[in-house]
Amino acid sequence: MLNLIVTIPFLSALILALVYLYNPSKKREKLYASVGVGSILITTILSLNTLYQVVSSGESINTLLYEWISIDNFTINLAFIADPLSAVMIGFITFIGLLIHIYAVGYMSGDEGFGKFFSYFNLFMGSMLLLVLANTPIIMFIGWELVGLSSYLLIGYYHRDGANIKAANKAFILNRVGDFGFIMGILILFLVAGSNGFTFTDIESGISKVSLTTLSFIGVLLFVGAMGKSAQIPLYVWLPDAMAGPTPVSALIHAATMVTAGVYMVARFSFIYELIPNVGEFIAIIGVSSALFAAIIASYQSDIKKILAYSTMSQLGYMFVAVGLGFYDEGIFHVFTHAFFKALLFMGAGAVIIAMHHEQNIFKMGGLKKELKLVYITMFIATLAISGIPPFAGFFSKDAILISAYTSGYTTIWVLASLTAALTSYYMFRLLFVVFHSKENTKSLVKLTPSMTVPLVILAIGATLAGFAQNGFSEFLSITNSSLNIEHSLELMLESLNVVLALIGMGVAYKLYSKDAIEAKANTLVKKVIINKFYIDEIYELIIMKPIVAASKLIANVIDPKGFDLVIKLNVWIYRSTGEVFSKLQNGLVRYYALYMIIGVSAMSIYIIIKLGV
Amino acid sequence: MNPDMFFLLASVLFSIGLVGIISRRNLFIVYISIELMLSSINLILATLSKLSNDPAGSVMALIIIAVIAAEAALFLAIIIHLNRLKRSIDSDDFKELAQKGDS
Numbered sequence: 001m002l003n004l005i006v007t008i009p010f011l012s013a014l015i016l017a018l019v020y021l022y023n024p025s026k027k028r029e030k031l032y033a034s035v036g037v038g039s040i041l042i043t044t045i046l047s048l049n050t051l052y053q054v055v056s057s058g059e060s061i062n063t064l065l066y067e068w069i070s071i072d073n074f075t076i077n078l079a080f081i082a083d084p085l086s087a088v089m090i091g092f093i094t095f096i097g098l099l100i101h102i103y104a105v106g107y108m109s110g111d112e113g114f115g116k117f118f119s120y121f122n123l124f125m126g127s128m129l130l131l132v133l134a135n136t137p138i139i140m141f142i143g144w145e146l147v148g149l150s151s152y153l154l155i156g157y158y159h160r161d162g163a164n165i166k167a168a169n170k171a172f173i174l175n176r177v178g179d180f181g182f183i184m185g186i187l188i189l190f191l192v193a194g195s196n197g198f199t200f201t202d203i204e205s206g207i208s209k210v211s212l213t214t215l216s217f218i219g220v221l222l223f224v225g226a227m228g229k230s231a232q233i234p235l236y237v238w239l240p241d242a243m244a245g246p247t248p249v250s251a252l253i254h255a256a257t258m259v260t261a262g263v264y265m266v267a268r269f270s271f272i273y274e275l276i277p278n279v280g281e282f283i284a285i286i287g288v289s290s291a292l293f294a295a296i297i298a299s300y301q302s303d304i305k306k307i308l309a310y311s312t313m314s315q316l317g318y319m320f321v322a323v324g325l326g327f328y329d330e331g332i333f334h335v336f337t338h339a340f341f342k343a344l345l346f347m348g349a350g351a352v353i354i355a356m357h358h359e360q361n362i363f364k365m366g367g368l369k370k371e372l373k374l375v376y377i378t379m380f381i382a383t384l385a386i387s388g389i390p391p392f393a394g395f396f397s398k399d400a401i402l403i404s405a406y407t408s409g410y411t412t413i414w415v416l417a418s419l420t421a422a423l424t425s426y427y428m429f430r431l432l433f434v435v436f437h438s439k440e441n442t443k444s445l446v447k448l449t450p451s452m453t454v455p456l457v458i459l460a461i462g463a464t465l466a467g468f469a470q471n472g473f474s475e476f477l478s479i480t481n482s483s484l485n486i487e488h489s490l491e492l493m494l495e496s497l498n499v500v501l502a503l504i505g506m507g508v509a510y511k512l513y514s515k516d517a518i519e520a521k522a523n524t525l526v527k528k529v530i531i532n533k534f535y536i537d538e539i540y541e542l543i544i545m546k547p548i549v550a551a552s553k554l555i556a557n558v559i560d561p562k563g564f565d566l567v568i569k570l571n572v573w574i575y576r577s578t579g580e581v582f583s584k585l586q587n588g589l590v591r592y593y594a595l596y597m598i599i600g601v602s603a604m605s606i607y608i609i610i611k612l613g614v
Numbered sequence: 615m616n617p618d619m620f621f622l623l624a625s626v627l628f629s630i631g632l633v634g635i636i637s638r639r640n641l642f643i644v645y646i647s648i649e650l651m652l653s654s655i656n657l658i659l660a661t662l663s664k665l666s667n668d669p670a671g672s673v674m675a676l677i678i679i680a681v682i683a684a685e686a687a688l689f690l691a692i693i694i695h696l697n698r699l700k701r702s703i704d705s706d707d708f709k710e711l712a713q714k715g716d717s
Contacts, residue, residue, distance in 0.1 A: 588712025591644070591705060595636045 002063040002080040002133055005046045005090065009126030012039030013119045020115030029114050033105045036118030040101050040125060044094040047129075050082050051091040055476060060084070062135065076198065081135035084477050085332065089132045089264055092336055096256040096343045097125050099455035103347050104248035106451035107354065117157065121252070124150040128257035132264060136199045137186045140265070144182065144229070147258050148175040154253075155245040167241035174238040178228015182265075185221030188214065189272075204271045212276060219272055219279040222265065223286075230262025230316050232290045237537055239313055243305040247350030250305060254312040255343035260335045263319040267328045270479050274326060283324030284405075288416045291317025293534075295423035299430070300530045302519050303360050304349045307431050311386065312342060314424060321417060322401045325408055328479035330400040336473070337393035337466045341385035344459040348379040351452055352435060355445045362431055363519040367440030374453050376436045378460040383432045385463040387425035387502045395499070396467035403494050407486050418501055425505030433513040620661040627654035641693050641703040648689075652682060 012035050019028070019035075054060060060083035069076040082090070101121060108117050127150055131143025149172075156168030190198060192214055193206045207215070226232070231239035239259070243250055253259060266273060266283065273280050291314045298310035315338050322331030355372055356365055369376040385392035388399065398421060405414040474480070522528035529535065585596070627650055634647025656675050663671025693703060700707050 586712060588709035589706055590708075590711070591636050591639070593711075594632075598632060598636070 001046055001050060002061060002082055003065045005043050005050065005094075006065075006080060006126060006129050006133055008039050008043050008046075009122045009129065012036065013122035013126060016115055016119035016122065020119060024115075025112075027114075029105075029109060032115040032118050036122055037098070037101045037105060039122060040094065040098045043125070043129070044098045047090040047094040051087045054082055054084060054087040060087075068139075074197070076136060076138055078139060079135045079199070080133040081200070082133065085264075085267060085479065086132050088332065088336065088473070088477065089260075090129055092339050093128055093132065093256045093260075094125070096339050096459070097128075097252065099458055100248050100251050100256065100343060100347070102451050103251070103350070103455040104246075106449040107248050107350055108246065109449070113157070117154075117246070120150055120153045120157070121248075124154060124252060124257060128261070131261055135201075137189065137203075138198065140268075141179075141183060141186060144225070144261065144265075145179065147229070147261060148172060148179065151175075151242070151249075151253055151258055154249040155242045157245050157249065161244075164244040167238075167244035171238035171242050174235050175228045178225045178235055181221045181223075181228070182225025185218045185225065188221065189218050192218075200268065207271055207275070215272055216276045216279050219269075219276050220282070222269060222272075223279065223283055226262030226265055226320075227286070228262075229265075230259050230320070231313050232262070232286050232316065232320060233293060236290060236294070236313050237540060240306050240309045240533075243303070243309050247305065247346060247353060250309070251343050251346035251350070254309070254346060255339045259312060259316055260319075260339070263316065263323055263331055263335050266320070266323045267332055267479060270323075270326075270328050273323070277326070280324045280326055281410075284321045284410065284413055285324075287317040287320025287324055288413045288420070289317070290314070291321070291420045292416050292423070295420045295427065296530060297533050299423060299427040300527065302363050304352065304362050304365075304431065304435065305346075305360055307362070307427060308342070308345055308349055311345075311424065311428065312338075314420060315342070315386070317420070318398060318401050318417065321405060321413060325405060325410065325413075326480060327401065327404040327408075329474040329477045330397065330404055330480070332477060332479075333470060333473050334397035334401060336469075337385070337397040337463070340393055340459055340462040340466050341382040344378055344382040344456060344463050345386065347452070347456055347459065348375050348382065351375045351448055351456065354452070355448060357446060361519075362434045365435045366438040367436070368445075369436040371445050372436075372448075375448075375456065378456040379432060379436070381460045382463050383428045385467075386428050387506065388421055388498055389425075389502050389506075390499065391464070391467065393463050393465070393467035396470045399495055399498055400470065402498060403486065403491060406494060418498065421498055422501040422505045425502040426509050427505075429506045429509035430513050433509055437514045439516055617661055617665055620657060624654040624657045624661070627651070627657070639705045641696065641705055644705060645689050645693065649682065649686070652678070656682075 016032060016035055019031070050061065060081055062082075063080050065078040065080070067075055068078045101118075104117070104121065108114055111117065124147065127143050127146030129143075131140055131147060134140035134143055152168050152172040155171050156165050158164045189203065192210045193203050196202055196206055224235075227235045242253060245253075273283075294310040294313035294317065298307050298314065301307045301310060315334070319331045319334050319338070322328070322334060352365065352368065352372065352375060353360055355368070355375075359365065381392065385394040388395045390396075402414060402417055402421070405417055522531045532538075585592070631647040631649075631651035631654065634650065635644055638644055638647065656678050659671050659678070660675045663669065663675070696708065697703055
């Protein structure tokens with residue numbers, strides 16, 4: 001069954017690609033949509049079934065697709081494992097992926113690359129499932145790379161515009177930086193712990209023999225990979241630019257696939273990170289600074305999708321705080337709830353964008369709540385969820401992370417994370433109020449198809465109810481080792497503090513933006529810095545791009561022509577001139593040839609006389 | 615009788631022939647130089663025959679003299695033919711061995 005879950009999306013991607021390439025200009029939207037969505041539907045049913053089996057039996061499922069590499073005693077199998085962690089992951093990945101696929105049918109209808117889009121989309125799903133279900137880091141890495149590839153293809157989907165290609169390249173290259181760390185980590189892990197097979201269980205059983213210094217090194221390297229995929233400081237800059245792709249792509253990247261891969265990977269390697277709490281602390285610090293940083297930037301953005309992108313980065317920061325401090329259940333639970341409301345937010349944003357004729361600036365919208373009632377209600381639910389207001393999903397997961405951080409004694413992290421929670425509530429409600437309340441600013445709106453609105457409703461239900469799964473969820477996963485000893489009154493106090501913070505953020509946003517929204521102007525230095533995203537892109541350009549470009553130019557214009565070419569040309573000159581000298585000797589006059597023979601014979605004679613002493 | 619003188623004479627004749635081949639351009643002179651070298655070899659053959667008291671060498675020298683006579687006819691015929699081709703008996707005019715187009 002696991003084999004089918006992984007292979008079906010790949011197969012349907014292949015079929016779609018072949019059909020599309022056979023005749024790209026022909027309109028076959030019905031066919032593409034039924035194959036693209038149908039395959040994911042089957043995968044979803046299988047995945048939920050798998051999840052059910054794992055839940056009911058409490059045992060993990062192992063399947064073998066085929067033996068990939070077999071050298072002497074060492075084998076790498078293309079085998080899959082569905083333990084609680086990966087079963088939960090595939091459960092919500094496929095479910096939310098399915099909804100996004102259905103939504104995409106409506107969003108992309110009329111696009112000339114419809115078949116291509118669904119082929120890429122299925123490839124994306126397949127890669128993510130491969131990544132999650134893999135039972136060895138090597139297969140995981142293949143999925144990891146395929147996710148990078150398909151995200152590149154999808155971000156650059158509107159390839160007629162050069163800026164989109166730039167964004168796709170940026171995502172791809174930054175992910176390469178992370179992947180380098182990841183593969184180095186895997187290689188070192190293989191060197192130190194790969195002698196008795198290289199599946200996760202094998203590594204886990206042999207990990208105690210490895211020295212802690214090596215493990216810390218491995219942990220940091222693996223986390224560099226997670227930084228790239230999950231968009232944490234300093235490798236996050238691709239995420240906002242990745243908004244260049246179609247909105248369903250953003251939803252898929254941000255909710256179900258790709259960015260959660262990093263968190264999943266850290267949770268998957270929890271047995272390593274548990275031995276090295278220092279590295280975990282480092283991860284948590286990176287996480288909380290990413291969360292705060294992204295929240296600050298998001299508060300001043302005016303592009304609806306960019307706000308959501310930064311909010312994803314911020315929420316990912318929370319997840320890393322949780323997994324870094326060893327609370328894997330809480331982290332994965334936040335991944336789970338986040339998938340619901342973030343997919344909902346992106347789909348709602350996509351619906352607004354479509355309705356507003358592809359306008360993305362929130363300050364050019366306003367008063368949409370009457371026209372887009374359904375979108376408004378669902379977006380409102382998602383915003384409540386992400387802001388952490390009970391009883392919506394985000395409250396439970398975010399609260400669990402904050403309480404964990406507080407009780408494990410990391411007060412600074414807790415303060416920063418709580419601050420971020422307030423900011424999150426502020427910028428999300430700012431988006432909501434500007435788009436749906438404020439003064440009306442509507443043109444004639446495009447009508448939305450049911451395939452775009454139905455997934456919104458389903459996700460809204462999910463975003464409302466997902467939080468109640470918390471207790472069963474932690475019991476089922478149970479990767480977290482440390483248990484929380486917290487008094488009930490203190491817990492209640494912390495919870496209400498979080499709610500109060502969220503309400504404050506909401507209130508400020510309501511006061512500032514519900515009536516009359518004005519785009520923030522860069523009139524003070526601080527504002528200017530924040531609106532320009534702390535100039536991080538520019539700084540990266542200055543310290544990384546510029547030197548590389550300068551070095552390339554130096555090599556292309558100076559070192560290559562004047563250095564290497566010179567050596568080669570010198571060689572050529574030597575051969576040519578010696579050739580010229582010898583060609584003079586062959587002048588066609590027999591008497592000269594006789595002379596050469598005499599010289600040769602004389603030389604031999606002299607040699608014989610002198611050397612051999614005859 | 616001292617055979618050294620004969621060897622010396624043969625060497626001198628051979629060297630004169632060699633220098634003639636290399637330095638002269640007139641085909642007749644070249645031909646004569648070749649004959650000179652051949653004769654010097656003949657002389658060595660006869661000398662060695664005398665030294666080792668074996669008449670076979672002398673006989674061979676006589677036969678070679680006959681061969682030289684035949685060869686002379688052939689050689690002169692070649693020179694006449696070359697002369698017909700280029701109206702010249704200068705050996706430098708015949709450079710067909712060199713690459714076409716070069717000097």
